[in-house]
Amino acid sequence: METNPPAGFSADLASFNDSIDSVGQGTNEFIWHRHRGLFLGMIAITVVVTIPCWYLALFAFMHGLDMRGPLLLAVLPFIIPAVFYAAVSEKMEKIFFLQLSSAIGFTYRRYAPPSTAAGFLFKLGSEQGLLRDVLIGTYRTLPMRLFSYTFTTGSGRNQETHEYMVCELRIVGTLPELFVRDRSLLVEVNPQPPHTRPLTLEGDFNNRFQVYVAEGQEIEGLQVLEPDSMAKIMDGYAGYGFECSGDRLNVFTRRVPYTKEGYQKLVALADQLFDVLIPGLARVVEPVPTASVPATV
Secondary structure, three states: OOOOOOHHHHHHHHOOOOOOOEHHHHHHHHHHHHOHHHHHHHHHHHHHHHHHHHHHHHHHHHOOOOOHHHHHHHHHHHHHHHHHHHHHHHHHHHHHHHHHHHHHOOEEEEEEOHHHOOOHHHHOOOOOOEEEEEEEEEEOOEEEEEEEEEEEEOOHHHOEEEEEEEEEEEEEEEEEEEEEEEOOOOOOOOOOOOOEEEOOOOOOHHHHEEEEEEOOOHHHHHHHOOHHHHHHHHHHOOOEEEEEEEEEEEEEEEOOOOEHHHHHHHHHHHHHHHHHHHHHHHHHOEOOOOOOOOOOO
16 A cells, blocks of 8 residues: 655655644644645545445444454555655654754754663663654753653553653763652652652652652752752642753653643743752762763764
8 A cells, every 4th residue: 555645745845944833733734735635635535435344344243244354444544644644744843843953052863872861760661761852952051952751661452651851951070869750750650769768858849749869868969959949849840850860960741742832841941940959959069070061962
């Protein structure tokens, strides 16, 4: 079955340069305004082809016959418009990230090796996850990446895929091991990093967030999460978590839709968290004998 888009469509999509605020919206508008006739034609042909198959399935049902063959024939033609839509969406996603990276002065890579990430978050799941749609740049002189992280849990029919958005900053020095998560996150796995213990903080912070710190670094954890810092995190970071590991500060949340607004919010929250946490981290960071930080792959 031929599922590749026609040549004229491919050329039009390759030259597409409209501004995209949302991958879904951009895909729908491209198809509807530029190739409406082609897409509606696919749908019409699919419906016409499948109508006899549905009648055969109904006939088989009424006479106690095997329905699987007619039902399969009724479903197969829908693969063509589905693949057509997926091809447009994939291309629109790439254009979206190229536009977004250009607007904020970052570079874009479709994928990055999982080994380039550091922290407990990237050890979750039944196998090492995947970093995709990676935006790479510099923020306040520090290397920064924005990317989507995917990992799986379970196996067979019970296998599930989980997607998270991550904003990663690399600090000059070594940070104390600290893991803080909103209690609505990572409920699919054991959220406690190895060789850590829960850290109890004053007020209501522990009611909304779980905090783990490396054994023997409880004082450093308390220095980072001072009362003022905790109040700001509670006000602005519902549904978010962050982790300090080595020279990385990772802010994470469930994957946001591919929209400019979603990424603007993530960057804005990372910016606020930078101001909230860096003063505390500066007091406990272990300096390194160099003034530079190696570039992130």
